[in-house]
Amino acid sequence: MTLSKRRLVIIHNPTSGMRNKNRFSKALLYLADTDCEVEILKTKGPGHATDMTRELVARNDPDIVLVAAGGDGTVSEILNGLEGGELPLGVIPLGTANVLARELGVGASIDRAIEILIAAVPVPVYSAKANEKRFLLMAGAGYDSLTVAALRPGEKKRFGAIAYMFAAFRAASGFRDMELEVTVNGKRHTAASAVIAKARYYGGPFVIASEGGIEKPRFDVVLLKNAGFVAAFRYGMALLFNRLSRLSDVQTLITDEEILINSSRIFPCQCDGDICLETPLRISLDPAPIMILRAPGNQSTAHTAGPETHTAR
Incomplete structure (x- = not known):
């Protein structure tokens, strides 16, 4: 059929x-x-x-x-x-x-x-779990999760993407005191904000993991090292122009292993754009793929996951 x-x-x-x-x-x-x-x-x-x-x-x-x-x-x-x-x-x-x-x-x-x-024709893609919550696109703690947590009911429906700008300004006071401990490939890293990407895109048309993709059984862990409103603005502008990976205080780690996110205080976390979890967070790949309909030839180049590290220079 x-x-x-x-x-x-x-x-x-x-x-x-x-x-x-x-x-x-x-x-x-x-x-x-x-x-x-x-x-x-x-x-x-x-x-x-x-x-x-x-x-x-x-x-x-x-x-x-x-x-x-x-x-x-x-x-x-x-x-x-x-x-x-x-x-x-x-x-x-x-x-x-x-x-x-x-x-x-x-x-x-x-x-x-x-x-x-x-x-x-359906093709296999790989989802992940953050604690017991499944996600397909990304999980995050830091700038993005505080912003999503600050969204008001009905605001996104009324204003669209601009609602996130309003929410970011309301959340800005929390940007000053952010410190996460992110364990990747058995090594602990300190960052103000972390995005665990399964997809190439983030927040719409913006590329956060140029070599990533949901068809790959791996994570691109993007660590934003500095806290504060000025740093948040700089990261946001770099993302807008697809230059985030070029910043010296942004580190991207590639892994197919379990990721741990901890913080000294309870911190809200987002999965696929919704606030549904908080630290500590344990993130792992779902070994069983799901089938999804996608445009032919739209897959990223195949890549085998492994403990690689890419640091922007």
């Missing part, structure tokens, strides 16, 4: 603005012109996408292609319901950053998303 004949079960997060409602309607119109059978399940609140995914996994139906229609938060919930199942996953990007969609060669394009849903 060809993919275009399979049944697409779309888990849709309807709590978005009018723009994304229009984008979802556009996606459904495109799908109506294909041979796909479409079933739509709407989430009713936090955690509902995880519960619905577990129910779909329990059906054990080989013809189902699961589709996340929402942002990276919706994908994260679905990911945490996929454990033990073999459902292939696709995306319709309706979020703010859409990091996974960019990783898959979809970007923000509804046209491209539908092309991939009806024509792409």
Whole structure:
């Protein structure tokens, strides 16, 4: 049976603005012109996408292609319901950053998303666990987690990506006193902030791990050494222009081993853009891949994980 004949079960997060409602309607119109059978399940609140995914996994139906229609938060919930199942996953990007969609060669394009849903072949990718929380894109503690923790309810829906700038200014007082102990490949490192990247992209179109990718069973551990608002601004501008790895106080470590993050005080941590954990954090690869629909030829060059270290000069 060809993919275009399979049944697409779309888990849709309807709590978005009018723009994304229009984008979802556009996606459904495109799908109506294909041979796909479409079933739509709407989430009713936090955690509902995880519960619905577990129910779909329990059906054990080989013809189902699961589709996340929402942002990276919706994908994260679905990911945490996929454990033990073999459902292939696709995306319709309706979020703010859409990091996974960019990783898959979809970007923000509804046209491209539908092309991939009806024509792409599932490929294996590797997720990870932070304590008991699964993630596919990144986990972080420091600048990003304090910023995400400072987001106000409904702010992202109202202002989009600009909401993170407002949140960063509110969180700025906490930037002065940050110190993490990050253990990678058995060696302890001290940093103000750490991003444990599974994906190449971060926060949207910005590249944080140029040689990384979700198809690789490894982590790119990005350590930002200095604390403070000035350092945060400098790191942010470097990320904006894809020059973060060139800074002398940024270190990138590559590993496929377990990573530990500790701090002298309890520190909030983010996984795939949501605050859901706190230090101490234990991060490990999930050895069993999940299947995902991505654009042909969009994979990064294959690389075997190992205890390599790259320090910006």
